[in-house]
Amino acid sequence: xxxxxxxxxxxxxxxxxxxxxxxxxxxxxxxxxxxxxxxxxxxxxxxxxxxxxxxxxxxxxxxxxxxxxxxxxxxxxxxxxxxxxxxxxxxxxxxxxxxxxxxxxxxxxxxxxxxxxxxxxxxxxxxxxxxxxxxxxxxxxxxxxxxxxxxxxxxxxxxxxxxxxxxxxxxxxxxxxxxxxxxxxxxxxxxxxxxxxxxxxxxxxxxxxxxxxxxxxxxxxxxxxxxxxxxxxxxxxxxxxxxxxxxxxxxxxxxxxxxxxxxxxxxxxxxxxxxxxxxxxxxxxxxxxxxxxxxxxxxxxxxxxxxxxxxxxxxxxxxxxxxxxxxxxxxxxxxxxxxxxxxxxxxxxxxxxxxxxxxxxxxxxxxxxxxxxxxxxxxxxxxxxxxxxxxxxxxxxxxxxxxxxxxxxxxxxxxxxxxxxxxxxxxxxxxxxxxxxxxxxxxxxxxxxxxxxxxxxxxxxxxxxxxxxxxxxxxxxxxxxxxxxxxxxxxxxxxxxxxxxxxxxxxxxxxxxxxxxxxxxxxxxxxxxxxxxxxxxxxxxxxxxxxxxxxxxxxxxxxxxxxx
RNA sequence: UGGGGAUUAGUCUAGUGGUAAGACGCCUGACUCUGGAUCAGGUAUCACAGGUUCGAAUCCUGUAUCCCCAGCCA
Numbered sequence: 001x002x003x004x005x006x007x008x009x010x011x012x013x014x015x016x017x018x019x020x021x022x023x024x025x026x027x028x029x030x031x032x033x034x035x036x037x038x039x040x041x042x043x044x045x046x047x048x049x050x051x052x053x054x055x056x057x058x059x060x061x062x063x064x065x066x067x068x069x070x071x072x073x074x075x076x077x078x079x080x081x082x083x084x085x086x087x088x089x090x091x092x093x094x095x096x097x098x099x100x101x102x103x104x105x106x107x108x109x110x111x112x113x114x115x116x117x118x119x120x121x122x123x124x125x126x127x128x129x130x131x132x133x134x135x136x137x138x139x140x141x142x143x144x145x146x147x148x149x150x151x152x153x154x155x156x157x158x159x160x161x162x163x164x165x166x167x168x169x170x171x172x173x174x175x176x177x178x179x180x181x182x183x184x185x186x187x188x189x190x191x192x193x194x195x196x197x198x199x200x201x202x203x204x205x206x207x208x209x210x211x212x213x214x215x216x217x218x219x220x221x222x223x224x225x226x227x228x229x230x231x232x233x234x235x236x237x238x239x240x241x242x243x244x245x246x247x248x249x250x251x252x253x254x255x256x257x258x259x260x261x262x263x264x265x266x267x268x269x270x271x272x273x274x275x276x277x278x279x280x281x282x283x284x285x286x287x288x289x290x291x292x293x294x295x296x297x298x299x300x301x302x303x304x305x306x307x308x309x310x311x312x313x314x315x316x317x318x319x320x321x322x323x324x325x326x327x328x329x330x331x332x333x334x335x336x337x338x339x340x341x342x343x344x345x346x347x348x349x350x351x352x353x354x355x356x357x358x359x360x361x362x363x364x365x366x367x368x369x370x371x372x373x374x375x376x377x378x379x380x381x382x383x384x385x386x387x388x389x390x391x392x393x394x395x396x397x398x399x400x401x402x403x404x405x406x407x408x409x410x411x412x413x414x415x416x417x418x419x420x421x422x423x424x425x426x427x428x429x430x431x432x433x434x435x436x437x438x439x440x441x442x443x444x445x446x447x448x449x450x451x452x453x454x455x456x457x458x459x460x461x462x463x464x465x466x467x468x469x470x471x472x473x474x475x476x477x478x479x480x481x482x483x484x485x486x487x488x489x490x491x492x493x494x495x496x497x498x499x500x501x502x503x504x505x506x507x508x509x510x511x512x513x514x515x516x517x518x519x520x521x522x523x524x525x526x527x528x529x530x531x532x533x534x535x536x537x538x539x540x541x542x543x544x545x546x547x548x549x550x551x552x553x554x555x556x557x558x559x560x561x562x563x564x
Numbered sequence: 565u566g567g568g569g570a571u572u573a574g575u576c577u578a579g580u581g582g583u584a585a586g587a588c589g590c591c592u593g594a595c596u597c598u599g600g601a602u603c604a605g606g607u608a609u610c611a612c613a614g615g616u617u618c619g620a621a622u623c624c625u626g627u628a629u630c631c632c633c634a635g636c637c638a
Contacts, residue, residue, distance in 0.1 A: 015577085041638050077637060134636050143634055145566045179636055189567040191634050200636035219638045243568055243633050264569085266631095271575085277638095319587060321577045323570095326631055330575050333588050343601060378601070409599065418597055452597050463597045529598045556599045558590095 012063055015322035017263055021060065021234060030233040034067035036060050037232050038093070039107075039223065041074045042085035042207070045292045045299045046092045048313065048334075049275045052268040055317035057236055058098040070230055071100035075108045076222045078206035086207070092300040096310045105230060107222045108208045114217050114225055115169065117255055118180060118198060122161045126254045127198060128154060129164035131178045140186070141194050147187035148194040154183065168201055171214045175201050182221075184250060192247045196220060220244055224251035227260040235260045238267040239324065268320065269328045272482040273298045274490045288500055289483070295536075295547050296483040296504050306480065307524050307534025307549030309345075312338040328488060335550050342524060342532045342549075347375045347382060350420070350465045351512040351527040351546075353477060355394035357469060360425060362444045363391040368470065371451055373421040387513050389422050392469040394511045396529075399464040400441055402430055407559055409461035411441070417462040420528065424449040424460055465528045472511035476545045478536065479506040510546075519544040526552070 012018075021034055036057040040050065061069030071093065075081050093100070107114075121127035130153045132140065142148035156164075165180055167173065180199035188194055198221045203214045217225075224247070227235045235248075241264055248262045269275060274283075275298060283289050283297070292299050295306035303313065315337040320329050350373070368390040375382040395411065404412040411417045416426040429442035448455045452463075481504045489496040512527075519525070519535045523544075527533050531551035535544045 039638095043638080074638065080637075137636075138634075141634060143566085147566090148634090176636065181636095191567085194634090197636050202636085216636095218636075223638085239569070240632055241638090245568095266570090319576075321587095323577065325570050327576060330588070333576075336588060339600090348598080374597095377598085407599090420597060454597090460597085462599085465598075526598085526600085529600070552598075552600050554599075559599080 013059065013318050013321070016324070017056070017234070017236060017265060017322055018060065018063075020263060021064065024233070025064070032066070033231070033233055034060060034064040035070065035231055035233045036067075036236060037070040037072050037227065037230065039072045039074045039226075040089055041077070041080070042082065042089060043077070043080040044085060044277050044281065045301055046089055047275055047280065047297075047299045048270060048303060049268045049298075050092075051096060051300065051313050052317045052320065052322075053236070053238075054093055054096055054098060055314055056265070056322055058093075058100075059318075060234070068103055069098075069100065070103040070105055070232065072105040072226065072230070073107065074219065074223060074226075075106055075206070075208065076217050076219060078202060078204040078216060081207055083207045088301065092304075095300065095304060096314060105226075106208060107217075107226050108206060110222070110226055110229055111209060111213055111217070113229065114222060115215075117225060117257075118165065118217075118221075119162060121182070121198075121254060122158055122165060122180075124254070125158060125183065127161070127180055127182050128156050128158075129161040129168070129178050130154070130181045130195075134176060137179075137197070141191065142186070144191070148191075150186050151181070151195070154186075154195070165199075168199070168215050169213070171203070173201055175203055177201060180215075182247075182250070182254075184247075190243055190246055192220070192244050193250070196247060220247045221251055224248040224260075225255075225257070227262075228252050228255075228258040231258060232260045235262045237262060237264055239264050239326070264324070265322045266324055266326050268317070269326075269488075270298060270334065271328055271331045271487045272484050272489075273331070274484070274496055276490065279490060279496060282497070283483075286497070288497065295478070296480055305534075305537060306547050307532060308334075308338055309341050309524075312341045315341065331482070338532065338550055339553070342526060344378050345376075346524050346526045346532060348373070348377075348528050349513055349516055349525045350387065350467055351475075351477075351510050351516065351530065351533075352394045352396050352465065352467050352472075353479075353508055353510045353527075353530060354397040355467075355511050356397040356400055356438065357440045358393050358395050358425070358466070359440060359442050360391050360393070360445050361428065361442050362447075365391060367391065368468070371421045385515055387421060387515070388468045388471040389419075390468045390470045393419065393466040394469055394472060395419075395441075395464055395466050399462075400427075400438065402438060405560070410464055411443075411462065415462075416446075416460050417464055418449075418452050418454075418460050419445075419466045420463050421452050422450075422466065423447075423452060424454065465530075467511045467513050469511075471514050473514055473517050474509055475512050475516065475543070477508050477510045477533070477548065478546065479508060479548045480504060481506075512544075516544060517542050519546075524549070 038057045058069045130151050140149045179197045181195045184193045186194045199215045245262045293301040293305050316334045370386040372384045373387045399410040424446045425443040431440035483504050485501045489499045521537045521539045523535045532549040533546040539545045
């Protein structure tokens with residue numbers, strides 16, 4: 001497999017995990033094989049945090065000769081999972097540009113084998129059926145500073161546990177009646193080793209196995225064994241599973257089966273958003289956003305809808321790197337990756353978000369003409385297009401100031417600017433309404449400057465974008481800002497819901513050049529001087545609706561804020 | 565002294581005994597029919613305190629701070 005992303009750098013990523021793999025390869029470990037896996041539970045939508053794990057695991061699968069990455073669903077809890085999530089997860093991974101080939105697996109595929117392994121543990125005295133209640137188990141577990149106590153059932157004869165376990169499977173007990181526990185060490189300082197539960201009873205329909213089972217394996221047990229069954233060499237997971245590693249190892253060792261190695265890395269955190277499933281769910285269910293794919297969400301489906309490219313997300317994940325320290329990546333990095341990608345690829349168009357009418361008084365009434373505009377200055381092959389021009393045009397309200405401050409290069413009374421690709425105009429009059437607000441600006445144009453060129457070589461400081469009023473396409477545009485103004489809403493003292501940015505969505509009616517009429521959902525453009533925009537899935541034929549993916553870097557905004 | 569982990573610029577990440585590297589951000593300047601892009605330059609002594617050494621971000625000792633763990637969730 002080859003990657004076509006990040007063509008600007010041929011360097012393969014390197015990090016402590018790849019260093020470990022390199023060492024393993026050099027030492028001939030795992031017979032030279034490298035097998036990773038991406039193991040989500042199908043109980044929600046993937047977000048950009050998952051993208052880091054996907055890029056890591058699949059990236060390693062692509063990087064090493066003969067390596068592969070398995071797509072595996074950790075579907076061991078039927079009450080929270082659904083086929084809907086399986087499908088969206090698969091679509092998202094595919095969208096990011098990764099391919100699992102034939103290696104699509106489900107932990108539920110192994111239920112029978114997992115069950116047999118459990119019987120083996122019981123026979124070997126490594127597991128027992130415990131009839132303590134959930135509350136009792138919790139009490140017996142002890143605390144962080146006090147050791148736990150052994151259950152009265154801990155020394156139950158293997159035969160008895162075996163019988164009980166079979167009856168658990170047969171459905172003789174209601175939920176919660178008993179569990180299968182590993183027999184490890186109730187005094188371990190690591191709570192995960194205090195006889196962890198391996199199986200619980202759940203009379204629930206599973207999205208794949210239906211009602212075949214009423215006992216379901218717990219994560220630690222199922223995950224360790226699934227990795228072993230699939231011959232996973234390097235099992236990469238996030239930091240919070242560090243304390244689970246001894247149990248992960250114990251499961252494979254107690255059964256004497258293939259040994260995989262768990263390695264933990266820090267999860268991705270992004271500023272100005274939340275990443276936990278619980279909080280994302282709350283945003284959706286309480287209606288703070290329109291849905292999982294609301295373009296303000298950090299889910300992959302939302303980022304896709306908003307206009308982010310898979311390449312930009314992969315690039316960001318690569319640049320963030322992989323390490324063991326908790327970190328918070330600035331959203332600015334993702335935005336940079338997006339701009340870099342789209343600057344190269346997105347066709348340019350002109351659109352005016354906040355229109356102010358300009359009348360060119362010396363231009364013939366009723367006349368019009370077309371000018372050539374470059375589709376992408378970064379890529380000549382993208383060619384040019386014709387843009388209609390007439391006596392009345394719209395410009396951005398921000399591009400005119402009656403009383404401009406220093407360093408304002410745009411239109412002002414008496415000042416000449418270039419209408420991009422069209423001509424030079426000079427402001428001669430300002431028309432205001434009774435409240436004193438500017439409603440229209442009058443200009444004269446220099447007929448010698450057709451196309452925007454300056455025959456006598458005189459300099460104009462500003463070049464602004466415009467749209468012919470007579471030809472303009474009115475279109476809905478959704479302007480997004482961060483869902484949270486705080487850097488780390490989840491880490492704040494205040495409830496994150498109280499930190500939601502009330503101005504995160506602003507819908508405006510903009511005027512676009514006619515070429516935009518043909519835009520289809522998913523099409524991305526740079527609207528010159530404004531930002532990158534992507535036609536939303538709500539678009540109708542001939543009536544596109546655009547999401548602003550991100551703005552362009554805006555030097556003027558910084559200057560004007562600094563010294564007004 | 566419950567256990568486990570982490571600590572390099574505003575952010576992320578390299579460097580594992582030889583005198584701090586890259587990216588984002590920010591600041592300067594050049595250039596420009598996008599105040600975009602591009603180009604050039606600037607922006608830390610490595611949590612702290614001792615110690616070992618000719619030499620320490622790297623080794624040792626101690627301290628501090630932060631993160632994770634008491635689901636029959638993953």
